[in-house]
Amino acid sequence: MADQTPPKEIVVALKGAHRHYTTPAGVVRALDGVDLEIRQGEFAVLAGPSGSGKSTMLNLIGALDQPTGGEVYIDGVALSSQSKQALAALRRDRIGFVFQSYNLIPVLTVLENVEYVMLLQGVPEATRHQRAKAILAELGLEGMLNRRPVELSGGQQQRVAVARAVVSKPALVLADEPTANLDSQTSAALMDAMMALNQTHATTFICSTHDPDLMARASRLIKLRDGKLDDREEAQG
Amino acid sequence: MKAPMTLKLAWRNVWRNPRRTLITASAIGLGFFMVFILIGFTEGTQRRLEATVTDAWLASGQVHLKGYREAPDVDLLIPDLAATLKVIRATPGVEAASPRVLASGMISMGARSSAVALIGVDFSAERAVTRWGESFSGGDWPQGDGGVMIGEALAARMELEVGGPLNVSMADLKTGEATSIKLKISGLLVTGDPLLDRSAAILSRAALSQGLGIKDAAHQIALRAAPSTFSALKIEGLDVADWRALSPMLEKMSELQAFSMLITLGVVLFILGLGILNTLTMALVERFKEFGILKAIGTTPARLGGLILAEASVLSLVGVTLGLALALPVHWLLSTKGLPMPGTEYGGVIIHRPIYTIITPAPVLYLALGVTLLTLIVAGIIAARAALIRPVEALRHG
Numbered sequence: 001m002a003d004q005t006p007p008k009e010i011v012v013a014l015k016g017a018h019r020h021y022t023t024p025a026g027v028v029r030a031l032d033g034v035d036l037e038i039r040q041g042e043f044a045v046l047a048g049p050s051g052s053g054k055s056t057m058l059n060l061i062g063a064l065d066q067p068t069g070g071e072v073y074i075d076g077v078a079l080s081s082q083s084k085q086a087l088a089a090l091r092r093d094r095i096g097f098v099f100q101s102y103n104l105i106p107v108l109t110v111l112e113n114v115e116y117v118m119l120l121q122g123v124p125e126a127t128r129h130q131r132a133k134a135i136l137a138e139l140g141l142e143g144m145l146n147r148r149p150v151e152l153s154g155g156q157q158q159r160v161a162v163a164r165a166v167v168s169k170p171a172l173v174l175a176d177e178p179t180a181n182l183d184s185q186t187s188a189a190l191m192d193a194m195m196a197l198n199q200t201h202a203t204t205f206i207c208s209t210h211d212p213d214l215m216a217r218a219s220r221l222i223k224l225r226d227g228k229l230d231d232r233e234e235a236q237g
Numbered sequence: 238m239k240a241p242m243t244l245k246l247a248w249r250n251v252w253r254n255p256r257r258t259l260i261t262a263s264a265i266g267l268g269f270f271m272v273f274i275l276i277g278f279t280e281g282t283q284r285r286l287e288a289t290v291t292d293a294w295l296a297s298g299q300v301h302l303k304g305y306r307e308a309p310d311v312d313l314l315i316p317d318l319a320a321t322l323k324v325i326r327a328t329p330g331v332e333a334a335s336p337r338v339l340a341s342g343m344i345s346m347g348a349r350s351s352a353v354a355l356i357g358v359d360f361s362a363e364r365a366v367t368r369w370g371e372s373f374s375g376g377d378w379p380q381g382d383g384g385v386m387i388g389e390a391l392a393a394r395m396e397l398e399v400g401g402p403l404n405v406s407m408a409d410l411k412t413g414e415a416t417s418i419k420l421k422i423s424g425l426l427v428t429g430d431p432l433l434d435r436s437a438a439i440l441s442r443a444a445l446s447q448g449l450g451i452k453d454a455a456h457q458i459a460l461r462a463a464p465s466t467f468s469a470l471k472i473e474g475l476d477v478a479d480w481r482a483l484s485p486m487l488e489k490m491s492e493l494q495a496f497s498m499l500i501t502l503g504v505v506l507f508i509l510g511l512g513i514l515n516t517l518t519m520a521l522v523e524r525f526k527e528f529g530i531l532k533a534i535g536t537t538p539a540r541l542g543g544l545i546l547a548e549a550s551v552l553s554l555v556g557v558t559l560g561l562a563l564a565l566p567v568h569w570l571l572s573t574k575g576l577p578m579p580g581t582e583y584g585g586v587i588i589h590r591p592i593y594t595i596i597t598p599a600p601v602l603y604l605a606l607g608v609t610l611l612t613l614i615v616a617g618i619i620a621a622r623a624a625l626i627r628p629v630e631a632l633r634h635g
C-alpha cells in the first residue's frame with residue numbers, strides 16, 4: 001500500500017493511520033487504522049463524541065504528532081519522510097490552525113495576530129498589512145484591527161483565529177472544535193464564515209465538532225468512534 | 238522587519254505582569270547599583286591609598302645604595318650625591334628629587350624623651366616631592382636649619398606644641414659620641430603614615446648631617462616621577478624602586494581588594510541570575526499553551542529562543558537602567574564630595590582624607606559583560622526548555 005502515493009488533488013490522505021498511547025493503565029488506541037482522503041476544496045466536518053480521536057487525527061494531519069502506524073500524506077508527500085524543520089515549514093506555509101479557544105497571542109493586536117504567520121514567512125510589511133486587513137474585513141472585523149484579544153468576544157476571537165489561519169493562503173485549514181466555547185448562534189455564524197471562505201478561496205477545511213447542528217450542515221461528514229471511521233454514516237459530498 | 242516584531246512582542250510580554258517585572262528589575266537595579274558603587278569605592282580607595290603613601294613617605298619611589306633596603310645601616314651613603322642627583326633630575330619623567338639623611342636618635346623635652354627616626358631633608362626639595370604641607374595639623378615647614386617637624390601623635394604623647402623647643406640627639410658616625418642640638422618645633426604632621434606621624438622627627442639635612450659628622454650626603458633620594466620612569470632609571474651601584482616595590486604589602490592589599498571586588502561582583506551577578514531565571518521560569522509555566530500555539534503555527538525553536546532572549550534582555554535592561562538611575566547621582570555625589578575618612582586604617586596606612594569614588598572603564602566593562610553573559614545564560618536555559626515543549630501536549634493541557 002505504501003508505494004501508492006496519492007494523486008496531487010488529494011490534499012490529505014491517511015493510510016492505515018494508527019496512534020496508540022502507552023499509559024500506565026494500558027494501551028489507548030486513540031486512532032486505530034484510519035483510511036481517508038480529503039480533496040482539494042472540500043469542507044469536511046469531523047464528528048464524533050469526546051474521546052473518539054478527533055484531536056488525535058487533526059494533530060496527525062497537521063504534523064504536530066506522528067502516527068504509531070500507517071502514513072499521513074499532505075499534497076502527496078509522506079510526512080514520515082520529512083525532517084523536523086521541513087514539518088515546521090509545512091505547518092507554517094501549507095496549513096492553517098484554529099484551536100478550541102484562547103489561541104491568539106494576547107499581547108498582539110488583532111491585526112498583528114493575523115500578520116504573525118506572514119511575518120514568519122517573510123512576507124513584506126505592506127503586503128502583510130493589506131492581506132490581513134482584507135481578510136479581517138471579509139470576516140466583519142474591520143473595526144477591531146487595533147484591539148487586543150481580551151477586548152473581543154469569544155466569537156470575534158475565533159474569527160480572528162480563522163483569519164490568521166487562512167490569511168497566508170494555506171492548502172489546508174484544520175479547525176479543532178472551534179465552536180466548542182461558543183453559543184449556538186455564534187457557532188453557526190462562525191461556521192458560515194468558514195464555509196464562505198471555503199467557497200470564495202477554495203481553501204480545504206477539516207473542522208471537528210460534536211455539535212449536531214453543525215454536522216447537519218456538512219457536505220462531507222466524517223464520523224469517528226473509538227478511533228475508527230464510522231463508514232455507515234458518512235455523508236456523500 | 239523581523240527583529241522589531243520580536244522586540245515588540247518581548248517588550249509587551251515583559252509588561253504583562255508589571256508587578257513581577259518591577260520587582261525583578263528593581264532587584265537587578267539594586268544589585269547593579271551596589272556593584273557600581275563598590276567598583277567606584279575600590280578604585281577610589283586604591284587611589285587614596287596610593288596618594289597617601291606616595292604623598293607621605295614613600296613618594297613615587299626611592300633610590301638607595303644597593304643593600305641599604307635589606308639592612309639599613311647609617312654608613313651606607315649614596316656616593317657622589319651631587320652628580321647622582323644631577324643625573325636623576327635630568328631623567329625624563331622625573332619631576333623632582335629629594336635627598337634624605339636617615340638616622341636613629343632621641344628627642345627630649347624636659348623629663349620626657351622618645352626614641353625616633355631622624356629624617357634630614359632639604360625642605361624646598363622635599364616640598365616638591367611629597368605633600369606633607371597639605372597634612373599639617375598645626376604650624377608649617379621650618380624656615381631654616383633651626384626648625385623641626387614631628388607627627389601630631391608623637392607631639393600629643395610628649396605634650397609638645399608648635400613653637401616649643403625640642404632637643405634632638407644622635408651619635409656621631411665616626412666617634413660614636415652623642416651630640417645634641419636644640420631646635421624649634423615648626424609644625425605638626427598628620428600624614429597617615431605611622432612612621433611619620435608617631436615616631437619621626439624631620440629636620441634639615443644640613444643640621445642632621447652636622448650632628449652625624451657627615452658632609453653633603455644622603456641615604457635615600459625620594460622621587461616624584463611617572464610610574465614608567467623607574468624601570469628606565471638605572472644607576473651603577475644604586476637600587477631604584479617604585480612605591481609598589483618598596484611596600485609589597487600595599488601591593489598585596491590592592492590585589493586583594495580587586496579580588497574581593499570580583500568575588501562580590503560574581504555573587505551579586507549570581508543572585509541576580511537566579512532572580513531573572515525565576516521570573517522567566519514562572520512566565521514559561523504560565524505561557525506553556527501560548528508557546529505551544531506559537532510553535533504549532535510555525536514558530537521555530539530558534540525564533541522562540543530569540544523571543545525569550547529578547548524578554549530576558551528587556552528585563553536586564555530595565556533593571557540596569559533603574560540601577561544606573563540610582564548609581565549615577567550617588568556616584569556623582571561621592572566622586573565630588575567624597576566620603577569622609579576619619580582615620581581609617583588600611584594595611585598600616587591611615588587614611589584621613591576623603592575617598593572619592595572613581596569609575597574606570599575596565600571594571601564597568603566587566604560588569605556589563607557579566608550582566609550580558611548572565612542574561613544569555615538564563616535565556617539559554619529557558620529557551621532550551623521552551624524548545625522541548627510539544628505543541629500537542631501544550632494544547633491538550635492548556
Ligand SMILES: Nc1ncnc2c1ncn2[C@@H]1O[C@H](COP(=O)(O)OP(=O)(O)O)[C@@H](O)[C@H]1O
Nearest residue numbers: 021023028030049050051052053054055056057
Ligand atoms: N497524550 C495522551 N496520552 C494518553 N492518552 C491520550 C493522549 N492524548 C489523547 N489520549 C486519549 O486518546 C483518546 C482520543 O483523544 P482525543 O483525540 O483528544 O479525542 P477527541 O478530540 O475526539 O475528544 C482519548 O481516550 C484520550 O484520552
Ligand SMILES: [Mg+2]
Nearest residue numbers: 054055056177
Ligand atoms: Mg479534542
